[in-house]
Each structure stands twice: as C-alpha cells, then as structure tokens.
Amino acid sequence: MMHLDQTQIRRFEEDGILFFPGLLDPGEVAELRAELPEILAMDRPEILREKHSSNVRCAFAPHTYSEGYRRLMQHPDIVGPVAQLLGGSVYLHQFSINPKAAFVGEAWGWHQDYPTWRVENRIARPDLVVVGVYLDEVTEFNGPLFFILGSHRRGVLDIETDATSTSYTLLGVSDEDVAELCRNGRLYSPLGPAGSVWMFHCNIVHGSNANMSPSRRALCTISYNRTDNLPSAHPRPEWEAHSEFTPVEARIEHSLGESGARSA
Numbered sequence: 227m228m229h230l231d232q233t234q235i236r237r238f239e240e241d242g243i244l245f246f247p248g249l250l251d252p253g254e255v256a257e258l259r260a261e262l263p264e265i266l267a268m269d270r271p272e273i274l275r276e277k278h279s280s281n282v283r284c285a286f287a288p289h290t291y292s293e294g295y296r297r298l299m300q301h302p303d304i305v306g307p308v309a310q311l312l313g314g315s316v317y318l319h320q321f322s323i324n325p326k327a328a329f330v331g332e333a334w335g336w337h338q339d340y341p342t343w344r345v346e347n348r349i350a351r352p353d354l355v356v357v358g359v360y361l362d363e364v365t366e367f368n369g370p371l372f373f374i375l376g377s378h379r380r381g382v383l384d385i386e387t388d389a390t391s392t393s394y395t396l397l398g399v400s401d402e403d404v405a406e407l408c409r410n411g412r413l414y415s416p417l418g419p420a421g422s423v424w425m426f427h428c429n430i431v432h433g434s435n436a437n438m439s440p441s442r443r444a445l446c447t448i449s450y451n452r453t454d455n456l457p458s459a460h461p462r463p464e465w466e467a468h469s470e471f472t473p474v475e476a477r478i479e480h481s482l483g484e485s486g487a488r489s490a
C-alpha cells in the first residue's frame with residue numbers, strides 16, 4: 227500500500243492536490259479500458275448524456291455494475307493515501323467515469339465539489355478527497371482539468387448555480403472569484419499517461435474545457451468521505467450520493483507494477 231510522506235502531506239495541505247503520473251499497473255488500466263465500450267453503450271439511469279449529443283458525460287456508480295471498477299475503488303494505493311489525508315476511515319460517497327468523447331466532450335465550468343455535497347446532502351465538513359484515475363492519456367488538447375492551487379484554503383466560496391450550459395448542474399464559482407484566486411494561486415493542469423492518479427481536496431476550485439481533439443479523455447472521479455462525516459439528507463439517487471457507509475477496505479492482493487511512479 228502506498229504511504230504518503232510528510233512532504234507530500236504538507237504539499238496537499240498547501241496546494242490542495244497531489245499528482246502521481248503512471249501510478250497504476252498498466253495491466254490493470256488495460257482491463258479498465260477494455261470494459262469501457264460496454265459501459266458506455268449501456269442504457270441505465272446512472273449514465274448521463276451530454277447536453278448537445280448523446281455521448282456519455284458521466285457513468286455514475288460503475289462499481290455496482292463492473293467488477294473491475296469495484297476493485298479500483300478498493301485499490302490500496304488509493305484507499306491508503308486517502309485515509310491518511312483525511313485522518314480516518316473512509317466510505318465511498320460518489321464514483322463516476324467521465325469519458326469526455328473526442329470532438330464532442332463538453333466543458334465543466336469552474337466549481338468546487340464540496341458545496342453541492344454540503345447543500346444537497348448536508349455533509350457537515352469538507353473532509354472528502356476526490357481521486358482521479360486516468361483511463362486515457364490526458365494531454366493539453368483533450369480537455370484536461372485545470373486547478374487553482376491553494377484555492378481550497380479559502381473554504382466554501384459564494385456559489386452560482388449553472389443549470390444551463392451543460393447537462394449536469396454545477397454549483398459554480400464566479401469569474402470574479404476565479405480571477406482573484408488566480409492572482410494569488412497558480413493554475414495547474416496535471417497531464418500524464420493512462421494510469422496516472424490525482425487526489426484533490428473537495429474545496430479546490432477546478433474546471434475543464436471541451437474536448438475538440440480527436441482523442442477521447444476518459445477518467446474516473448472517486449470521492450471518499452470520512453465515516454464520521456455522514457450526510458444527513460438524501461435527496462439524490464443512490465448512484466449519485468451513496469448511503470452505504472461501511473469503511474472501504476483496501477484490497478490486499480494487488481502488487482504495484484513496474485511503472486509505479488511515486489512522485490507527487
């Protein structure tokens with residue numbers, strides 16, 4: 227199981243994000259990629275479409291209908307560091323594959339993740355970490371995420387609901403706040419091969435452009451919450467905000483492949 231050192235933990239506190247290029251075993255990533263076409267062809271309520279095409283925007287809760295993705299959310303090199311960053315045991319709050327199709331994958335406006343969970347699910351504290359797992363290579367061209375380093379330290383910002391620009395309503399951050407945050411914090415876009423992983427604080431401000439390139443940019447976002455920070459409201463479907471609060475146990479049979487870089 228990967229163990230974060232004090233320098234990495236301090237960097238997470240400072241920047242709000244850690245990035246591990248090529249962390250996952252290529253064989254495991256190949257299996258996850260191989261499952262994607264079947265998942266993206268499914269017609270089920272968990273699978274949401276883009277606003278301007280029928281391409282998939284989010285395939286929520288893939289761990290409930292795919293064995294490979296169920297195993298991924300128990301990956302020791304994910305669950306171990308997340309529990310360390312949050313300082314306690316964690317359960318799975320939300321899990322989505324965002325495939326951002328070539329040419330037509332749509333943007334995600336600037337936002338923080340936690341405000342939605344605070345407003346909708348009444349989760350009291352921002353004790354959640356969001357993990358990204360790249361299923362494709364992410365380049366500057368295929369719609370990578372942008373993060374404003376250190377923006378999580380401002381706490382919850384004023385929110386602006388954007389229910390129109392894309393199919394999935396976001397509680398967005400205003401242009402004024404983004405401009406001000408960028409004067410004090412650097413913009414950062416983690417690029418890397420399939421199998422790269424980031425872990426970010428749920429209050430870091432982030433967004434991503436549309437994918438106008440010919441290359442798909444599929445990634446997973448897996449959100450873990452502390453087991454002593456449970457939601458007290460459940461207005462959303464189970465697949466969008468889970469209510470199975472059993473601590474996630476790291477699976478033990480995994481061994482890290484040769485490419486397991488540990489930089490952050």
Ligand SMILES: O=C(O)CCC(=O)C(=O)O
Pocket residue numbers: 324326334339369370371432433434447
């Ligand atoms: O997939 C993307 O490009 C953005 C995803 C995102 O911002 C989120 O899940 O909060």
